[in-house]
Amino acid sequence: MSKPIDARRRRLILGLGAGAGSLLLGGCERISSDPDTQRVLGSAQWLTRAAQRALVSRDALAPQYSLSDIAPVFRANGTTDPNNPVYQGYARNQFRDWRLQVDGLVENPKEFSLDALRALRAHTQITRHDCVEGWSCIGQWTGAQLRDVLAIVLPRPQARYAMFFCADPMDGGSNYYESIDLRTAAHPQTLLAYALNGETLPVAYGAPLRLRLGRQLGYKMAKYVMHIQLVDSYRSFGGGQGGYWEDQGYAWYAGI
Amino acid sequence: MQRDKHAPLSGGGRKRILILRHSRSVRVMHWVNVLTLGIMLMSGLQIFNAHPSLYWGKSSDFSHRLLHMEAVEGAHGHTEGVTRVGGHTFVTTGLFGWSRGSDGTYTERGFPVWATLPGSTWLAMGRLWHLFFAWILVLNGAAYLLIGILSGHLRRDLLPTGADLRSLGHTFVEHVRLRFPKGDEARRYNGIQKLSYLFIVFIVGPLMVLTGLTMSPTMDAGFPWLLDVFDGRQSARTIHFLGAMCLLAFVLVHLVMVIVSGLRNNLRSMITGRYAIEVEQVVAKGAEHE
Structure with a gap:
C-alpha cells in the first residue's frame, strides 16, 4: 500500500x-x-524590547522595597577594586579631585565634581538588583537622576544613546563601558548613585559613582563611571555592540 | 480522529485498520515543540548553571538556599560534587557540582555538559538560545490553543468524559501492567492521557511563561502583581526550575509510553497521522467490496 x-x-x-x-x-x-547563529538568535532581543515597550509604560517604576528587605550582605560583582593607578589616586584622596565628564552630542559639555552631583536633587530608592547570573539583592541607593544631569548639559536632537566609560580595566585591555538609550536615561529610577544603604558608595560597589537602572539587569549598571558621552550610535566604540559584556555576546537589551 | 483508511493487514476474527489519529497541524506543532522544548530545557540548564542555587522570596539570601550545587574538598583531598537540598547534602560527583567539562577535565558546574546548551559554560549563548526559542514556544503554544479551540480538538479529544474519570483507577492499573488498548478504545486518548496533557497545556505551560516573565525586571515594573502572585523574583525562578523538571518528567514518561505502547505505530501516527488499531472483522457485505 x-x-x-x-x-x-x-x-x-x-x-x-x-x-x-x-x-x-x-x-x-x-x-x-557561528556568528550568523548568534546574530539571528540575538535579534530576538529587539522583538522582546518592542514587546516590553508596548506592554510597559515609559515611566512605570520598578518595585520599591522596604528597609527590612535590604540584603544584609549585598553581593559585589564584577570588578571590586579597579587595577588602575589613576583611579587609585582618586580613591586615596576620597575622590576630591575626581570629575565626571559629560560631553558628546550636547550643547553644554560639563565636568561635575562629586559635590556638584550631591548638590543636585537627591533621590533615594530601595530597589532590587538582578544579576544576569540569576541572583537578586535588594539595596538602598541614593544619587542624582541622570535626567537632571542631562537637563544641564542639554542633549542635541541627534543624541540617541548615553555611553558610560569606566575606570576599571577589563580582560582584553580596554575599560568597562556601557550604553543605554535616552528613553532609559530619562526614567526616574535611572540614577547616578553615590551612596548605598546610606553610606558613601564603597569601592567594591563602584565608587564614587555608578549607574543604577530600575528595569534592566546588573551588567548594564556601569560602576566607576568617569565619563558620559552622548552619541547617535554605539557602533564605533569597543567591539561595536554597545558595552563590555555585549561585546562578549550578551544582549544589549537587558530588560529580561 | 474520525476518518478511517481501511487496510486489511491481518486475517482471522480481527483486522488492522489505519485511522487518522493526528491532524496535520497537531503533527507539525508537535515536532516544533520537540525541537523547541529540547532547546529551552538545555539552554535553561545552561542559564541555571551560571548560579546553581535556588531561593524563596524577593531576593537571594545566600545563607538560605533551597538548592545548591557546588564542588567541595572531600575526604582524602579529592574534589567532590555535592548537591544540597534543604538540610541534606548528596554527593553527586560526575553529575551535579563537579563533572567533566567539554575539554574532558573535571570542572565545577551545576548540570553536566551533555545536559546544557551550549555544552561548555557559556551563559551569553545560553540566554540567546533561550530567549529566541521562548518566542517560538509561545507562538507554537498560542497556535495550538487557537487551532485546538477552533477545530474542537481540545473539547473532542482532550476534555475527559465522565467515563474517563470513573475508569481512571482501572486505566492506571492497565498502564502499570503495560497493557494498552488496541481496539476501538485506542481511537481515543484515555483519562490519564487527557488529564496529563491538560495539566501540561493549561497549568505547567502558563506557569512557565508567567514565572519566566516575572524574572524580567522590566515586566516587574509593568506588572508588579506578578511578584505578588509568585512571592518574589527568586521564588518565580525556583518555580520556573521546578516547572522545567516537571516538563522533563512528562517528556520522559511520554517517551517511555510511546515506546512500550508500540513505537512504530505511535511514531507513524505522529509523522503521517495514521495509527493502526484492531477491530472485529465486519461481516456486513458492503465492507468486502472496498
Missing part, C-alpha cells in the same frame, strides 16, 4: 529527524560558535 510519494516523504522526514538530532547532540557547540 506504500506509494512512492510515501517513500519519499518517509526519507524526507527521516532526514529531517536525523538533522534535528545531530543539531541537538553533535553540532550544538559549532552552531553556537
Whole structure:
C-alpha cells in the first residue's frame, strides 16, 4: 500500500529527524560558535524590547522595597577594586579631585565634581538588583537622576544613546563601558548613585559613582563611571555592540 | 480522529485498520515543540548553571538556599560534587557540582555538559538560545490553543468524559501492567492521557511563561502583581526550575509510553497521522467490496 510519494516523504522526514538530532547532540557547540547563529538568535532581543515597550509604560517604576528587605550582605560583582593607578589616586584622596565628564552630542559639555552631583536633587530608592547570573539583592541607593544631569548639559536632537566609560580595566585591555538609550536615561529610577544603604558608595560597589537602572539587569549598571558621552550610535566604540559584556555576546537589551 | 483508511493487514476474527489519529497541524506543532522544548530545557540548564542555587522570596539570601550545587574538598583531598537540598547534602560527583567539562577535565558546574546548551559554560549563548526559542514556544503554544479551540480538538479529544474519570483507577492499573488498548478504545486518548496533557497545556505551560516573565525586571515594573502572585523574583525562578523538571518528567514518561505502547505505530501516527488499531472483522457485505 506504500506509494512512492510515501517513500519519499518517509526519507524526507527521516532526514529531517536525523538533522534535528545531530543539531541537538553533535553540532550544538559549532552552531553556537557561528556568528550568523548568534546574530539571528540575538535579534530576538529587539522583538522582546518592542514587546516590553508596548506592554510597559515609559515611566512605570520598578518595585520599591522596604528597609527590612535590604540584603544584609549585598553581593559585589564584577570588578571590586579597579587595577588602575589613576583611579587609585582618586580613591586615596576620597575622590576630591575626581570629575565626571559629560560631553558628546550636547550643547553644554560639563565636568561635575562629586559635590556638584550631591548638590543636585537627591533621590533615594530601595530597589532590587538582578544579576544576569540569576541572583537578586535588594539595596538602598541614593544619587542624582541622570535626567537632571542631562537637563544641564542639554542633549542635541541627534543624541540617541548615553555611553558610560569606566575606570576599571577589563580582560582584553580596554575599560568597562556601557550604553543605554535616552528613553532609559530619562526614567526616574535611572540614577547616578553615590551612596548605598546610606553610606558613601564603597569601592567594591563602584565608587564614587555608578549607574543604577530600575528595569534592566546588573551588567548594564556601569560602576566607576568617569565619563558620559552622548552619541547617535554605539557602533564605533569597543567591539561595536554597545558595552563590555555585549561585546562578549550578551544582549544589549537587558530588560529580561 | 474520525476518518478511517481501511487496510486489511491481518486475517482471522480481527483486522488492522489505519485511522487518522493526528491532524496535520497537531503533527507539525508537535515536532516544533520537540525541537523547541529540547532547546529551552538545555539552554535553561545552561542559564541555571551560571548560579546553581535556588531561593524563596524577593531576593537571594545566600545563607538560605533551597538548592545548591557546588564542588567541595572531600575526604582524602579529592574534589567532590555535592548537591544540597534543604538540610541534606548528596554527593553527586560526575553529575551535579563537579563533572567533566567539554575539554574532558573535571570542572565545577551545576548540570553536566551533555545536559546544557551550549555544552561548555557559556551563559551569553545560553540566554540567546533561550530567549529566541521562548518566542517560538509561545507562538507554537498560542497556535495550538487557537487551532485546538477552533477545530474542537481540545473539547473532542482532550476534555475527559465522565467515563474517563470513573475508569481512571482501572486505566492506571492497565498502564502499570503495560497493557494498552488496541481496539476501538485506542481511537481515543484515555483519562490519564487527557488529564496529563491538560495539566501540561493549561497549568505547567502558563506557569512557565508567567514565572519566566516575572524574572524580567522590566515586566516587574509593568506588572508588579506578578511578584505578588509568585512571592518574589527568586521564588518565580525556583518555580520556573521546578516547572522545567516537571516538563522533563512528562517528556520522559511520554517517551517511555510511546515506546512500550508500540513505537512504530505511535511514531507513524505522529509523522503521517495514521495509527493502526484492531477491530472485529465486519461481516456486513458492503465492507468486502472496498
